[in-house]
Amino acid sequence: MPLINWGETIFFFFVAVTTIQVFYYCWFFSRIAFYKPKTRSHSQQHPVSVIICARDEDENLARNLPGVLVQSYPSTYEVVAVNDNSVDDSKYILEELKKTFKSLNIVELTQEAKLISGKKYPLSIGIRQARHEILLLTDADCVPASENWIEKMQGAYDEETEIVLGYGAYHKKPGMLNKLIRFETFHTGLQYLSYALAGTPYMGVGRNLSYKKDLFLRNKGFASINHIPSGDDDLFINKVATAKNTAVILDPDTITRSIPKTTWTGWLRQKARHYTTAKFYKPKHKFLLGLYFFTQFIFYPSLAAAIIFFDWRWALGVFAVRFIIQGIILRKAMAKMDEKDLWPWYLFLDMWMFFYYLIFAPALWKKPSKKWN
Template sequence: MNFTHWWQLLFYGFCLITLIQLFYYAFFFMRLVMYKPSPKTTSQTHPVSVIICSRDEAANLAKNLPGSLVQQYRTTHEVIVVNDNSYDDSKYLLEEFQKTFKQLHVVELKQEAKFIPGKKFPLSVGIKTAKYEVVLLTDADCVPASEFWIDKMQASYDEDTEIVLGYGAYHKKTGLLNKLVRWETFHTALQYLSYALAGKPYMGVGRNLSYKKTVFFRHKGFSAHNNVASGDDDLFITTAATPANTKINIDADTFTLSEPAKTFGQWMKQKKRHYSTAKYYKGIHKFLLGLYSFSQFLFYPLLVASILFYGWQFALIVFGVRFIMQAIVFYVCMKKLNKKNLYPWFLFFDIWMFFYYLIFSMALVRKPKRAW
């Protein structure tokens, strides 16, 4: 076979990779583009238990906890902070908050769960302590985007719903790293929200996640993956979520905001820990996510090779079809998730994903650390 045939096969490979990408945009991501919440014929409010786990996070609690305590919610609710073996001033800070906010309950943990790494043990304690069926989870470094967070998250529940997936964003800051962090967070949300709409929910984020205690106890909490340091959010959703019992909520009032990593090293540490749980996903989810990442990783190398060695006109036509589809999906979804300021950068971010996969691929084979 001569070189002409080799470059022809390479171009055909580029076309195949592009078709795979277009499948994901058309079958999955367009669902989020077209998504509109179903109108509710009846309105019902539920008592809610907000649960926040904290370890040595006095500064974050002082800054963010008031956002959960001043929620405008007319029905009974409580805010539970599980203070997990903190050595800082968290205990005294929480005692001061309790003097003003009667709905605040504090659980002080004095012993470590040696064989259950991460925050699964304190979170399990918080859920068992909760008085109400609907629990709403966030982190100490998160603040609700509005005072209607509780009200609008719980409004997603009906008689069939047991899990509600929310969106946990990061504060907008200056600098390239902040843009990369917020892009990656958007890109992850684009996937897990779209998959849930397609009837294949596989993860949520602990920064903004709600479910019923019933479904938690039915699946024996986190027992299926207690040995894994992370996964209190995504692995539990992988285990418990079904097409029938899971909804999403992308009302801007339901978003939470977190402080982004300040250095590239901090961000790498966060992402490696997250991706270390992917190996425990269900087979269908691993296949779909892996195929998408693989096709995205190969797209630009094959584009460049096709331009150089086959025919730039044909290569750019194929590229243009995908670019138009991306432009539509990203514009609408970024608007819905309040990330329109990232839209002018989307082509840069798309190219960046090639390097992103190179950097973080080792996280899929390394053993995660057994810590918070």
């Protein structure tokens, strides 16, 4: 009985891992890189309700809410600000803004919802208070990239569309931590937006998300996920999104930007909380995401093993295939998502993802925190 040639086995395993990675780049991520918006015969302007929930975010409200209130939108829109039991100066800042902006509607919550943890209760109240069918969600720490945010987000709706996914980015700041945060955010956006373009939508982000009020009410809101502290954005979309009812918009004017964390501890805590919802995704989404994460995680260790135990020339040749395809697609995708300054760093940032997965893997099994802010 012939002995197993471990060098060849390791190399062919590396080839298989690379093939899967290249498949994801070519089948999914290329849809962002080569994205072209649909041409429309006529423009449409629906009345829009923007929903923003805030708890103890007086500084963010003062800094960012005016950017939502001064939108250049000729049709009707309102901004519903839900002040969720804040003990800072949020109430007074909202009242001052109300004097200038009549489109601002303030909802004051003074009691906690029992058995409903996280952001779902205040968001549900805001949605039920909304006057219009088209809902546009963002956070208090977010600001639209332009005054055309509302107009272009609602313009993505057609007869079948009930959900519009936008990109929620972070402000560009000096330092490596900012690049790591923004690359991880870009990487997440690359996935959920490209999956939706491929007909397999699985999540959205509450920083930049739109859906119809009827869709929310028809599915009984967050009733099926009220026991889960987070998930008001990704789990709800995972439940109700289909290939036909979900649209994607990629336009620099439709991006929202948030203030990134400035410390490793703050960022790690934030990301750990976000990853606790992934275990509740539909099985097909968990499989697709899990296969991609596993092959990305094991790519560089298997490359190193193939170089050591097989033939470095063949191993680097296979690596070069992924490197070239990855570079082309990431360059174009980063330009589409206004993150092109990250491209010169993409090889380093891609290698960093190995350590990123090591750090955050435990969050997939960790019990979620009940705090939403």
